[in-house]
Amino acid sequence: MNRDRVSSGLFFLLGLLVCLYSLTYDLGSPVAPGSGLMPFLCGAAMCLLAVAGFTYTTLRKQRRETGSPLFKGRAWQKSALTLGALLALQFLMKPLGFTLATFLFVSFLLRVIVPQRWPVVIGVALLTAALSFLLFEVWLQAQLPRGPWGI
């Protein structure tokens, strides 16, 4: 399946959902438009554009112009691991505190994505955690989450 046809299909579904949900708000009248009108118009526009995109892509495909596969030649596992690390950081920031969570996050990425030597991993992670604590927490007073150890 061509990637543009898949994306136009997904956008059509999203547009349809937006349209249907907009109906739960008041669409109003032409003189006094309601809260639902603008999102409804956006959803309708998304549906129409999706249909246009699907047609355009289908016509192009008939002329043998197709896109390349989405993940061909790419190490998508690295993106997935990075995303996993980000989600873990999001959930660990509060219970562990910003500094420890940062240390673990940076260590994981440095060791797993393009593996660095352990001294580099520990050194960079320690330095990052310490400097970001000093910069954001102490200097800029950003009020980042503190763990059971007070940092």
Add this chain to the structure above:
Amino acid sequence: MDILHNMGVGFQTALEPVNLLLCFIGVLTGTLVGVLPGIGPMAAMSLLLPTTFHITPVSAIIMLAGIYYGAMYGGSTTSILVNIPGEAASVVTCLDGYQMARQGRAGPALGIAAFASFIAGTLSTAGLMLVAPPLAQMALKFGSPEYFALIFLGLTTVTYLASGPLWKSLMMAALGLFLGCIGMDVAIGATRFAFGIVELFDGVGIVPVAMGLFGIAEVLLNVEQSMERTVLTSKVRNLLPTREDWAASLPAILRGSVLGFFLGVLPGAGPLISSFAGYAVEKRLSREPEKFGTGMIQGVAGPEAANNAATGGAFVPLLTLGIPPTAVMALLLGALIIFGVQPGPRLVAEHPQLFWGVIASMYVGNALLLVLNLPLIGMWIQILKVPYPILFPLILLFCVIGAYSLNNSITEVGIMILFGVIGYFLRKLEFEAAPLILALVLGPMLELNFRQSLAMGDGRLFFFFERPISATILAMALLLLVMPLIRGVRQRGSGSEEA
């Protein structure tokens, strides 16, 4: 006389020690993010925005503006030395800049890029100073239909200038407009599509969305490719261009400055389009167009001048009409609104210190950048040598801190990560994020003016065409929408004739 007096007020503000320091931090950060591929001014400004909540709006905007034009300077360094654009607007500088570096002329290429940026930045600031106040006066006569038409034109221009099929950029604009509907309805105060999430009651924040779409998505895409790069650093000397270099470059710099400024004013064009236009003009006017791409100094001077001039131009619609012409300006608009300052025709009169202070700081900032870019080139080269595998965890971490610091909320981090994933897939599927960001910011303004206009015109859509200014602007927007269709039909016609 008025301008002299106002500039006096502006310089008084810009030269206050704290503002001078923040201007320096802004241009330094801007140059840094410009030098580093993979993190642009959008992500950097989003990151630093929450840290400005403790300072005055003038100081905050001085720093954020410094990041923007500083990034234009820094981007050229990476283009010339690594053949990778440090910033999107420096793509075209790679063509001749990198060739000059390969021929051992990295010094003059970096030098002329810095001087071109300085001259164009200064000239465009002068243009902003002269054009903005009368335009703001004129804009006072605009009503809701004119504002609706202008915003609509802005969105149309962005979609028209975006690369790829028109349906994709329009889809991004439609999605952005829908996201702009989330949260409080500006007209009646009811919440929409918030699903009980408190953080969404005030709408989807531009900062987490921008950091997700531009910062996180960029990193996710970079980590799955080869992260190796070669830096040409062995022969960086003679940074001051020779008399011959100046003779070849000065007309290109002046042309690039004028072209860049006016393209920057246009909604949607911005530094990227300006740099390409600057390069195209130089190539067309050259007696040796075939030599472009082989290390012509005009091919560095013209586009570098154009992209810096465009940053000054981009402030004109933002400060006078309250309409951001680019995604970065949309972020700046968001920042101004957070600080309780409503950009628009009344800004010059109601906040003269901010308006003239920011303009004066741009003169100061451009001078600071010249100092940062020439004597400190060695430092930027050392930074370029930091391997990306060590750099990207820091970029991600800064994004997380930036999103969290907005409201001290983990949910904002979640929203940023979500938009990071969305941005990753959008880039994979060849959708551009810029129209989405612009539409997200302009959406509430567009909706409010649309609804007010309908109420004014008793529900008649034709009301927009009964007023000459809105009719003209809407006609231009519709023309932009129709042009790609006409071009497509023509191309198909000529294709079938050839077949």
